[in-house]
Amino acid sequence: MAIELAPLPLPSTADASKFTEFGREVKGVNPGELSPEQLEQVQMLLYKHDALLFRNVDLSPEQQYALTKAFDLASESYGHGNNKISKEAKSILHPHLKTIPRVPQVQLIGNGLAPAHEGLPPVELKHPSHTTFHKTPHTIDPGTTRFYRWHMDAALYELEPPRVTTLYSIRVPQGPHQRCLYDDGTGDELDVPLGTTAFVSGKTMFDILPPELKSVAVRAKARYAPHPYVWMATAHAMSTGLGLETEGLELPLEKLPEWNEEGVKIYPVTWKNPVTGNLHFQVHPCGVQELLIDPLPEGASRNGALYPDGASLKDLKEVRDLLYKMQRPAIAPSLVYPHDWREKDLMLFHNRGILHSVVGQFAPDQLRMFHQCNLAASDEPIGPSAEDVAAYA
Ligand SMILES: [Fe+2]
Numbered sequence: 062m063a064i065e066l067a068p069l070p071l072p073s074t075a076d077a078s079k080f081t082e083f084g085r086e087v088k089g090v091n092p093g094e095l096s097p098e099q100l101e102q103v104q105m106l107l108y109k110h111d112a113l114l115f116r117n118v119d120l121s122p123e124q125q126y127a128l129t130k131a132f133d134l135a136s137e138s139y140g141h142g143n144n145k146i147s148k149e150a151k152s153i154l155h156p157h158l159k160t161i162p163r164v165p166q167v168q169l170i171g172n173g174l175a176p177a178h179e180g181l182p183p184v185e186l187k188h189p190s191h192t193t194f195h196k197t198p199h200t201i202d203p204g205t206t207r208f209y210r211w212h213m214d215a216a217l218y219e220l221e222p223p224r225v226t227t228l229y230s231i232r233v234p235q236g237p238h239q240r241c242l243y244d245d246g247t248g249d250e251l252d253v254p255l256g257t258t259a260f261v262s263g264k265t266m267f268d269i270l271p272p273e274l275k276s277v278a279v280r281a282k283a284r285y286a287p288h289p290y291v292w293m294a295t296a297h298a299m300s301t302g303l304g305l306e307t308e309g310l311e312l313p314l315e316k317l318p319e320w321n322e323e324g325v326k327i328y329p330v331t332w333k334n335p336v337t338g339n340l341h342f343q344v345h346p347c348g349v350q351e352l353l354i355d356p357l358p359e360g361a362s363r364n365g366a367l368y369p370d371g372a373s374l375k376d377l378k379e380v381r382d383l384l385y386k387m388q389r390p391a392i393a394p395s396l397v398y399p400h401d402w403r404e405k406d407l408m409l410f411h412n413r414g415i416l417h418s419v420v421g422q423f424a425p426d427q428l429r430m431f432h433q434c435n436l437a438a439s440d441e442p443i444g445p446s447a448e449d450v451a452a453y454a
Pocket of ligand 1: 212214
């Protein structure tokens with residue numbers, strides 16, 4: 062059967078004109094048993110559309126791992142390392158991941174008491190909620206929620222960001238929609254299905270910037286903190302989930318687990334899509350410690366340019382304010398795709414091209430079970446080319 066494509070089921074809140082290329086539902090193939098030709102097609106589609114949805118799929122952990130690995134045959138370990146998660150109890154990710162023993166690259170995530178499953182004993186799962194992470198959680202009203210944390214799936218220390226992530230829903234509790242509040246003074250809010258995963262395009266994030274910020278984006282690199290998830294575990298997030306408040310609560314570097322400079326990651330702020338050549342604004346705002354901005358290239362106009370002679374921003378507030386100014390426009394309600402999960406959905410997404418966030422909170426007895434897989438990549442993401450810099454700087 063040939064591969065068929067359909068648009069993603071966009072909610073009425075989305076500005077369809079901004080989603081013409083983003084996301085497709087893929088029909089007519091079983092993603093667990095793709096022929097080599099189908100796999101090649103799916104790979105091209107993934108980089109072209111950044112998020113692919115397959116519905117009503119039966120997928121074993123082995124098949125999910127194989128599909129994920131097919132995007133990077135030299136990758137092997139889970140995006141945060143196969144053995145590190147359990148050891149690093151201080152990490153903010155620690156309570157949310159249970160490893161499938163047979164296939165340690167696949168994690169069971171969700172909410173509620175999961176029965177014995179794929180070799181795991183019965184286990185209590187906890188859906189991350191903004192109430193434990195944001196500086197000012199709003200009053201607990203079951204009708205409202207927030208974006209927990211906008212991010213890409215990446216260790217951002219020692220290991221390279223996975224090319225793709227696969228998320229497969231096994232149990233999806235039903236319940237009324239919630240209002241996702243931004244609580245940042247804009248009045249923005251978004252109607253979301255209970256426990257949605259929210260996605261935004263990194264390409265759109267770059268495309269909608271004004272020229273002076275595009276110029277900064279193609280010249281900038283982000284330096285991440287060592288062990289960023291341990292570093293940030295004691296800090297609080299902003300009400301939009303798009304970065305941390307600057308309160309001096311990050312764990313001091315000398316209190317982090319042992320680290321070295323070689324493991325620290327410095328990535329360009331924009332990453333080049335290997336198939337389309339488009340630039341995607343790819344920054345995990347919570348983990349960034351410094352921004353390094355190159356001077357304008359020779360011949361570029363200094364008229365209205367920001368940081369024309371380059372800069373090395375080390376002040377956390379300054380770093381975060383600049384990133385927020387560049388990233389906040391792209392999480393506007395009309396630019397968010399909140400996926401309405403059904404059981405047996407598989408979302409395959411371009412982890413180097415989009416950001417996503419957990420949303421919503423469940424009652425303790427609402428059982429949600431998902432399998433998640435991503436693999437630390439065998440290469441670094443590619444930044445803008447000299448031509449890109451010349452075009453946008
Ligand atoms: Fe994630």
